[in-house]
Amino acid sequence: MPDISIGRFRGGFCVYWRVDGRRTRHQLAARTRAEAEAEAIDVYRRETFHRAPKGQTVAEMWEAYRQDLGDKPTATTMGYTGKAVLAHFGHYRPDQITTALCRDYAKKRTDSGISQGSVHTELGHLRSAMTWAKNNRLIDAAPHIERPAKPTPKERFLSKAEVASLIESASAPHIGLAIHLLFATAGRVGAILDLTWDRVDMDRAIINLRLDDATTRKGRAIVPINRGLMAALQTEKDAALSDYVVEYGGQQVSSIRKGFTNAVTRAGMDGITLHTLRHSSAVAMVSSGIRIEKVAQYLGHSNVAVTYSTYGRFAPEHLTDAAEVLEFTNLRVVK
Template sequence: MQTCLSWAGKTRLIPTAPRIELPRTPQPRDRYLTRKEVEQLIAAADAPHIRLAILLMVTTASRIGALLELTWDRVDLARRVIKLAPNDLGPRKGRATVPINDSLMAALQNAKLSGVSDYVIEWGGRKVGSIKAGFNAAVARAGISHCTRHDLRRTAGRFMAEAGVPIEEIAEYLGHTNPNITRATYARFSPQHLRKAAGALEIRPVVSVRQTKERTL
């Protein structure tokens, strides 16, 4: 709207372009689940495809859109890797090739045996278009505070950082092309974050400080 009004002012369609007060940029969402909350959420998913989707979101750190499009031809159970990108041309945002860990392996093996379509996440033999309703129902049954599907991707990044995984590896896992984006979000969760800086501020010899109690009258 501001662009249109500015153009109208320059072309003298209106005397002058009014100034539009823009709303403040909202604070970034900062919701991370604990490991206990993740376990509760998976346990609360009553439908197998919802449970598998949640497990995939956490263990692959992928967006739900990529997972709903994931087909079995990109899941290599023998080599234990998942190629999230549909091809080498795109879309590739957030779509890395990631390993299959032990937690996910058993679930994928069961899904492969019972599946009847080309899609990893299926319902009634068909591709699933959305898990929003089932996911929100699982959140409610789990009794955890509000969270979104994308919060699981964010949570996966935090879990890796807390385990001391290098930022470059986390960036590759998340499909980030710029590790600085990953560092700005997850570096503070690393157990080594700012440790070197704190070490530079050590005071030697160690000063003993003893508190004195206030005297009461």
């Protein structure tokens, strides 16, 4: 498609482009710039390829996909990511999405200070919505959604001493318990805050992080309770005021982000997020010689290859045999 431009014409908008040096201009019905940009593509295609426009907009399909997700966490997240995505893509139809449009979105977002990882996620949600639309036969084909590469995960991980320091620096018991649970179970924060006492088997020393309704997309595991965590849980169980393991004032805790950040500050650390605890758990297990297959099960990974590609390099024996093949200093040189 050649460069098409939007201009003002008779109090509204018009689209124009050049063919063999001559300018072609057409009045648009759109009343806003965003609507004009989407309509302009239809006008160009109608005038040059005689293709009639049809179908719903990206915004309509995005919302239909969110409704189909129901109460899954992704539906809530898309309520936030959609603010930026739909402002840029909402007025278009899926067949109007181009690589240039995706690149323009990525550039505008990063120029405004948004991280590359966030842009990757936002465009990933758009890709998921378009794939859903195709699978549900709302469109014939899903458009290609180009997105920036996913950033390399940060290598920061905590030692056991640092985890202990974080727990000691917590300003409230429920924050300290949550940190202890996050590290000892390698669970995600959502799983820890969802945990209820009926899924903590003190007799068998097992915690079940799974939910029966299967509303969570990412895997959750059933893990053993070690001695230190058992002592902490027994203390909290005796004082429990609700069904939730992590509680405050007898109520479920919806977020520990602020309390965790304060603990990190008081402990004199930086570059630490809640996910760092899960990452640290995996590193601690692998570096201590626990087999990758067991670590994958502990993390709730359904694909061991994912665990290996992320944490294999922390194994003590990783590449050691390969290095030995390259050993030559014990050889005698024959002259």
